Amino acid sequence: MSDAAPPALGGEREAPTRSQAARGKAEEGRMRALSLVGDRKIELVEMAAPPAPAAGEVQIAIKAIGLNHIDVWGWRGMAFAKRKLPLIVGVEAAGEIVAVGPSPDPSAPATGGMTLKVGDRVVAYGGLTCGACKACREGRDNLCENVAGIMGFHVDGFARDRLNMPARLVVPIPPGVSFRDAACAPVAFATVQHMLFDNAKLEPGETILVQAGGSGIGTAAIKMAKAIGCTVITTVGDDEKAAKAKALGADHVINYRTDRFEGVVRKLTAKKGVDVAFEHVGPDTFNGSLLCLKRGGRLVTCGSTSGQSTTINLFQLYLQQYRIFGSFGASIRNINESLAKMASGLTPVIDTEFALADFEQGLARLETRQVFGKIIVNF
8 A cells, every 4th residue: 555645536636725614605616625634633624626537537526425433543543554634534425426537548438338427426436446456357446456545544535525536436326325325335335245245155044243233334234134034143332222223123132331242142042153243343342252153153354443453262263163354345346236235225324414514523423432323424
């Protein structure tokens, strides 16, 4: 991953200035953006609108963005890689195409083979992949060998009125799926899709433990697992969330603040354990999740919100023949699959919606872990 942040897509970015009327309609040739200027400090600024899209690009008017823990990490200054401030935030979004650039090949469509046009509703893949390495050619976009960064985290992101994107990284939104719901597809839904079905190979009728079932990806995991007929056991931090998780379809809900989830899971499964453990909490639950697996069970993890390091019992690992999968992000295929599920009625759980100027309130709410579902910021 590149240490230096490349210019924003569609042209070099003008250094933003504080807007005197950021809540109002941007002047002609100007636009609003949320700029991270320091740890825990985001400003709503006015900056130059992007130029016309270049060859192979489309210009998107952003309508909604979804918040994720990666946004919180960036806000805290936990970038895990060098970046330059100010930085436009926002790692997943949905919007509408307002301009299409010329084709890089006169004999090919301007959008690289896709029939994208002005007025199309779309989401975009936020990893700036090369499109040429072996992983990219095979459709394993999140394993790109030459990724230039994650938008909103290492390089400028989606929290702005308009931006130019390579057409190859744009995915159409199916009819009937709202901007609000679609904004959850590129990171939250697609991450879960990749974890459960590409990595853990979850099958109908299996039993799964979903940690932190009230989170954005936790609620998605519950719904996706129930949709194929799995038995779902989930953990939450209070009784109110327990009731919501039960209403969402979870078969068994454990309040981890009052019960040791490991013991409850063993009891619920007659000491056999679960087929799959869905992890994203980290050290606080990782070893407990391993203990909940049946022999030959699979643990898949995509996060570590409670810390970065833990220890494991290697004797237990090989004796029980556990399979552990690290999972980061998703592929463009997973985004398409996620949007198709939304179109069929499997929609995200929305906790709260905020206006653009209140972005930091959304981050603060996400940081408290009091959410149940996704937080959306509307433009």
